[in-house]
Amino acid sequence: MSSDASGCQSAYCNQGWSEVLTHMSPYGWGSFGIAFGLGLSVVGAAWGIWLTGSSLVGAAVKAPRIRSKNLISVIFCEATAIYGVIMAIVLNGLMKKPEDSSYVDGVFSEGWDYNTWYFAGFGVFCSGLSVGLTNVASGISVGVAGSSCALADAQDPTLFVKILIVEIFASALGIFGIIVGIIQSNSSQFPDKLIN
Template sequence: MQYVLLFTVLFTIITLIYSPVNVLGYIGIFLCFLLSALGTAKGILSIANYVSGASIKSPRIGTKSILGTVVCEANFLTGIITCVMLNNTMHQKLPDKAHYIYFCSGLFVGMCNYFSSVATGLLCAVISMMDAKDPSLFYKIVVLEIIPASVGLIGFIMGIVLNSKAPSFATVNQ
């Protein structure tokens, strides 16, 4: 997994150095989709590993881990929505500054979704393990899953704001 991220970072740096600016927006779309997908995969994998082991001792925790899985999938869906929004607004003839903003928008949303999904997966796994030990702790600690979920939501809102600001650079003289 870390080799994929390392390759993506190196590829992005090389592309930023040797490519025209118009490609930056499409690299932002690629990074948004890739980071959202990798984060969702890592989050759901950690949930599945812990829940499959702990459900042997107490089978009731299998259904209580659905919230973490839903949050990871919601992060992936917000990444796809951002990719579609970026792709639909980049077809115009825009100046270089707008393409930099599209790149940053895709990168921010992808990174926020990645970290939100990984944190949600780890937290849901820990909550499932604690629930297997003591069922009275579940409803007290499940509120903590809202915190990493809000990171993904903040990234999505930031991507929408950046996406709406980019076309305003088309009217400004360079």
């Protein structure tokens, strides 16, 4: 066994990143995409709720009247987590197990189109990642706008509606993300039968 300049003595040292991309199961890629989409959406919602909630509670000490109507900011933050759940359900529905008898315990016999499988796996992964990252950005932006809305409302009640409109635009980022995710996942169909 020979070693290279980095001192690597394994037979696997000279294999590149293409080995990582093609030797992991397409179902694994799809599952990671679903996990990232759902997990990052929840992180975005939690971050936004933390930003909004802390400002709301702090400002409500001096102006208790803002407590109830500013809870709408928390609801907007929570919507980003719901977008992630919806997309996880959609993506999970795409990942169906082959019905053909030549697929046994995760091992494929000859005749399967591996390119279609990997295309579907990478498509689900990218779709989930797009939705998750978009929802992190949406959750943070809604949280910042909601925090500003609570503080501004505590000072001047006429500013509530004006800043709430800005918050709605920030929440639209999550909707755009789920639309892009659905478009990305439309062509991600896992094959369920052998090619003839």
